[in-house]
Amino acid sequence: MGASVPDHFEQMWADLEPIGKGSHDGGYYRQPFRNAERELAAWFVEQARARDLRLETDPFGNQIAWWDVGDVGPPLPGVVTGSHLDSVLDGGAYDGPLGVVSGLAAVDRLRERGFRPARPIGVSVFVEEEGSRFGLACLGSRLATGAIGWDEARALRDPFGVRLDEAMTGVGLEPDDRKPWLDASRVDCFVELHVEQGRALVDLGHAVGVASRIWPHGRYRFEIAGEPNHAGTTRMEDRRDPMLTFAMTALAANKQARVAGQRATFGRVDSRPNSTNSVPSSVTAWMDARCETDEALSELVATIIRQAEERAGRDGTTLAVTPESVSGAVDFDPDLAWRIAVDHEAGDWPILPTQAGHDAGILSAQGIPSAMLFVRNPTGVSHSPAEHAEMPDCLAGVDALAETLRRLAS
Ligand code: HGY
Ligand code: MN
Ligand code: MN
Numbered sequence: 001m002g003a004s005v006p007d008h009f010e011q012m013w014a015d016l017e018p019i020g021k022g023s024h025d026g027g028y029y030r031q032p033f034r035n036a037e038r039e040l041a042a043w044f045v046e047q048a049r050a051r052d053l054r055l056e057t058d059p060f061g062n063q064i065a066w067w068d069v070g071d072v073g074p075p076l077p078g079v080v081t082g083s084h085l086d087s088v089l090d091g092g093a094y095d096g097p098l099g100v101v102s103g104l105a106a107v108d109r110l111r112e113r114g115f116r117p118a119r120p121i122g123v124s125v126f127v128e129e130e131g132s133r134f135g136l137a138c139l140g141s142r143l144a145t146g147a148i149g150w151d152e153a154r155a156l157r158d159p160f161g162v163r164l165d166e167a168m169t170g171v172g173l174e175p176d177d178r179k180p181w182l183d184a185s186r187v188d189c190f191v192e193l194h195v196e197q198g199r200a201l202v203d204l205g206h207a208v209g210v211a212s213r214i215w216p217h218g219r220y221r222f223e224i225a226g227e228p229n230h231a232g233t234t235r236m237e238d239r240r241d242p243m244l245t246f247a248m249t250a251l252a253a254n255k256q257a258r259v260a261g262q263r264a265t266f267g268r269v270d271s272r273p274n275s276t277n278s279v280p281s282s283v284t285a286w287m288d289a290r291c292e293t294d295e296a297l298s299e300l301v302a303t304i305i306r307q308a309e310e311r312a313g314r315d316g317t318t319l320a321v322t323p324e325s326v327s328g329a330v331d332f333d334p335d336l337a338w339r340i341a342v343d344h345e346a347g348d349w350p351i352l353p354t355q356a357g358h359d360a361g362i363l364s365a366q367g368i369p370s371a372m373l374f375v376r377n378p379t380g381v382s383h384s385p386a387e388h389a390e391m392p393d394c395l396a397g398v399d400a401l402a403e404t405l406r407r408l409a410s
Contacts, residue, residue, distance in 0.1 A: 009105040009398055010391070015043060016097055020087065027090030027385035032128040032139075033061070033167040040085040040097075044125050047104050053123070058181040059150075060143045061173050064122040067107055075120055077188035079409040081106065081401060082124030084140070084359060088132045092387020094195035098375060098394065100125055102193045106402040113402075117409035119188060126359045133158045133167075135219065136325045141359035145366040146180030159270075182368065189336060189369040189408055192360035193401050195389050199380035200352045207396040209350045210341040211332055211372035214361040216297045217263075217290035218326035222249060222308065226317040228273070228281035240316035242283040243271060249308040253287055256303050263290040263355060264300065286324070290355045294329050330361040333369045340371055340404050349373075349400070356382070373400055 020028045020036025030037045041061065048055040048065035056064045064080065083099025103123035110117070127140035134156040142148040154165040154175065168175045201209050226242035250266045257264035268286040287304070291297035305321050312319040341349040352374070364370035375389050375397035389397075 012101045028087040030087040031133045061127045063125040067121040078120035080122040084129030099193040105398045109402040138362045141362040150177035190363045193373040196374040196377045197356040197382035201376040207393045208400040209374040214330040215355045216329040221322045223320045229279040231277040246283040248311040252307040
């Protein structure tokens with residue numbers, strides 16, 4: 001009976017494989033409201049139509065394909081699964097798409113088994129989950145749930161200065177500030193399947209796990225201004241070099257995170273004028289920090305900023321730090337996680353934390369009971385072309401999601 005799911009899953013996976021794939025190392029460039037990501041959104045419309053699912057698209061491009069139950073009267077709040085199709089720059093194939101493809105394949109599986117849901121089941125796609133273009137993580141699900149208002153979000157700009165509202169209208173969307181699209185009155189619970197971004201399941205010997213919580217995490221823009229000058233004729237002691245302040249800040253961030261057992265990363269730097277034979281006029285760098293608790297996050301960031309300011313004082317540079325995206329700790333509904341994780345033939349699924357942010361975290365924080373399923377990632381590598389999950393584990397994830405949807409929508 002189940003023979004067709006691998007075909008469906010593997011066929012869908014093959015459909016997506018080439019879309020937005022970079023030429024040099026096979027990483028993906030699926031930035032929101034650009035060609036590759038719009039091709040993925042169109043693919044999802046096709047998949048919904050092929051399954052006779054009712055497609056809903058909100059003003060920001062978020063999508064839900066509904067398996068309605070034909071109930072009389074107002075529809076019951078649905079059980080929604082899904083994830084995102086956008087990627088980080090040079091990202092992996094699984095982060096996001098695995099959850100969307102598995103959601104469609106799980107619906108196929110339930111239908112083949114003749115399951116009749118007691119409430120609607122939706123498969124969702126949220127836009128700009130990575131914040132790789134407009135800087136705010138989970139932008140689509142924040143807009144869909146009202147976690148951020150349109151008036152605040154519309155002015156977000158990408159690295160080339162393009163405004164969010166321009167980027168959306170440029171691809172035919174009609175963003176507006178109407179009432180947020182998703183809330184607990186429409187969504188009874190949300191379950192996101194995601195490739196694990198770590199090695200816990202490998203070490204535990206399980207193909208599937210359930211999320212307990214998401215660490216709080218944030219993104220902070222460090223703007224360091226110095227004095228542009230000649231790289232050759234300017235004596236070292238006469239310089240006000242912002243690159244030096246940045247370099248010492250990056251080292252301080254690494255050290256403080258290690259000492260505190262937390263995470264801090266500078267992965268994005270913009271030096272102006274980016275000239276080989278000039279002392280830079282400014283260096284802008286973005287720090288990604290993640291800690292076990294909200295307090296630890298505030299403390300780590302404050303310590304790093306203090307050390308950066310001290311260094312700027314010594315270098316004669318100036319420093320301004322702006323939080324661009326902050327996500328508080330998310331503790332998923334423990335009863336929901338437990339209901340999902342227990343009583344399986346192969347034993348209970350492990351329940352584990354993650355340091356990665358997800359749309360499920362936004363919906364949970366907005367009062368929609370949410371859960372996550374993780375699929376084993378043999379190396380744990382993510383946000384990299386090397387991100388991978390074995391096909392048998394992906395299919396085990398589809399089975400797990402189908403069983404989860406059956407339990408929640410019965
Ligand atoms: O960055 C993250 O935590 C997630 O992968 N968006
Ligand atoms: Mn990601
Ligand atoms: Mn993701």
